[in-house]
Amino acid sequence: MSHARDLGDGHRPARPFSVRVAGARRSARRRALAQLAAATPALPALVVCVVVLSGLADGAGMIWLPLLVAGPALAATTNGPRGVFWAGFLTALLGALLGVRDGVPGRELTAVLAALVTVTLASGLSSVLRGRRERVLAAVRSVAETAQHALLKPVPATVGPFQAAVRYSAAAAEARIGGDLYALIPTPHGVRLIVGDVRGKGLPAVGTAALVLGVFREAAHDEPDLLAVVERIERSLARNLGHDDFVTAVVAGYPRDGHLEVVNCGHAPPLLVSASGSISAVEPPLPAPPLGLRALAGHTPGLQTLPFADGDQLLLYTDGVTEARDGGQAFYPLAEGLERHVSQEPARTLDALHDELLAHVGGRLHDDAALLLIRKPAAGPAVASATGHPGPTARPSEVKCCP
Template identity: 50%
Template sequence: MRSQWALRWLPFLVMVPVALIDLLAGPSLGFLPLLTLGPSFGSVYGSVRRTALIGVVALTICIPLAYYNGSLLKWQNNLTIATIVSATGASMLVSHLRLKRERELANVRLVAEAAQRVLLRPVPRKAADLQVALSYTSAAAEARIGGDLYEVVTTPYGVRLLIGDVQGKGLDAVETAAWVLGAFREAAYDEPELDDVSERLESSLARHLSGEKFVTAIIAEVRDSEIVLLNHGHPPPFLIALGGKSCTVEPPDEGLPLGLGPLGAGRPKAHRVPFREGDQILLYTDGVVEARDDSGDFYPLSDRVHLLRASEPQEALDALRADLVGHTGGPLLDDAAMLLLRRNGS
């Protein structure tokens, strides 16, 4: 990348002009102390050894120029050499501390991402008469450990699924996602009614969440000719009919996110939506619709659902993901999970 190339060569790009200016200006103006910028910038990118090498290069430039200017053994030049040596030593220490910190952060991220991968196990590509496609796009490095979660399970009561987004990021969000997924995987098999599954998740989070933390989520169950949805403050899914017509599936009543049940009113009501052969439904997290381009415009998902008409659901979802990344022009600022269900014939 250009930024990495610039950081790598910045110390030399600074020292060369300093040497040329000092050579042209002569001994009357002393620019050699500015050579300390070389090792200082060197500590920003690269190893301790490379920073030391840059300091040696600075001295290699300083001593011949001092000799040329006739100031090699004068106290001013001795002070300049001492300054370069001191700046190089300090820069080497800064480089060592920076690399140590980067290794610690990398280890923490690896542990968190490994835990997240264990939690977000691969969903089945087929469940009953459904084809399932999944897309999960990690955010930028500084925010990539998020709390997006999803699951698809086949139970005695039908195919049930969950998609959600935990408030916040980092290890706390991963831990909360673990509680939600564990409670859902157990309740989905045990509870005959979808409302009871929701109640189990609420009870589980009430024991483990503190303060005003919450999880937006959609819990769904696929039945013979319909899909039943419980929306806990989550972005509404898109239903794409066989003929190509698409619409958002807005809940009849606004439901509170999971974890805010103790606040009282706002429990979501199950609503049934026709879901027949050839129909598709797209569930997603807010990282999709809140992705912005360079102008600050949100991703227009409603204008892009036509990309989901490909013959294979995973190919269709991959095309939508590529369009999303192209819209932002770079890494996303938040995780973006998408789950696409396509109904086949019995």
């Protein structure tokens, strides 16, 4: 169990210099890429101008004329068919003028112009096919984003009595979802939430995550007992997963004021931040198997009941956060990062943690990473953390087992 230092008058340490530098570098990189993308359509005209000016300066037009085919060829990668044909027409016109000016023999000039026309026609066809592929890709991406939105729904800033925030990063460069999962929903039995990690990556992991979330959302509304929710997920995975597949998860609920229920199924322990600023890991009383492996392990997870008062916060996360390594192969110290950045605004806290995490790994995560933070705000005016009163600890006040 780790404890944070006293937060005193509520002022937080400034973000490390390395984090600010990494953030500035990412912003500069994005600006440079945006400027390059804006200038790309003008690249064919720039190449043609360089060729024409070189021919004018050198006086040997026949040497430079064949290079003019680069104009329409490049236009096919950045422009539509109309842009390609205009590039080909202007390039042929300039080539003819340059050839006549330098006295290029008619046969050679005709051969160059014929090559320009051929390249223009081929580039135009390539541009048409590229545009068609991009439209299909845009349609597929739109469908995928809709599916992603349905799977990992946005978490509102306020859910029941809690302030909440989520940050999620998929390891796949073009993906928004992966094998990590989360959900936070209000139900007739109180607010319930889950954070989990599916074994494996790619589409199979996404399918398993969708299965877990679907069962959780249904069971969370139907079952008054949190252990029954976990049991429903377990039975569904036992029917649908392979022998080597499993899901680690933490399922939590807030059924009554002042108490939080937690069931840990082989997952990393959540971090509990008291109103006074102390940080402790919510370790399960007994190790429990991941979801999908109960039949092999032979025992069931227990239910922890924790005090959760005004000003307390709970951070759930996946191993993509704690196992993220820097250049020296050192893991990211999540508890220390939370101590540095914890605030009364969950979104602000997670923004700082996420920036620091990316700075730690050099800007690119190699595993899916999820962070979910809830905070129970005080009913009245916020109490300064300088009061020094101890917050709730992570010891379970009640433990019972799944049926």
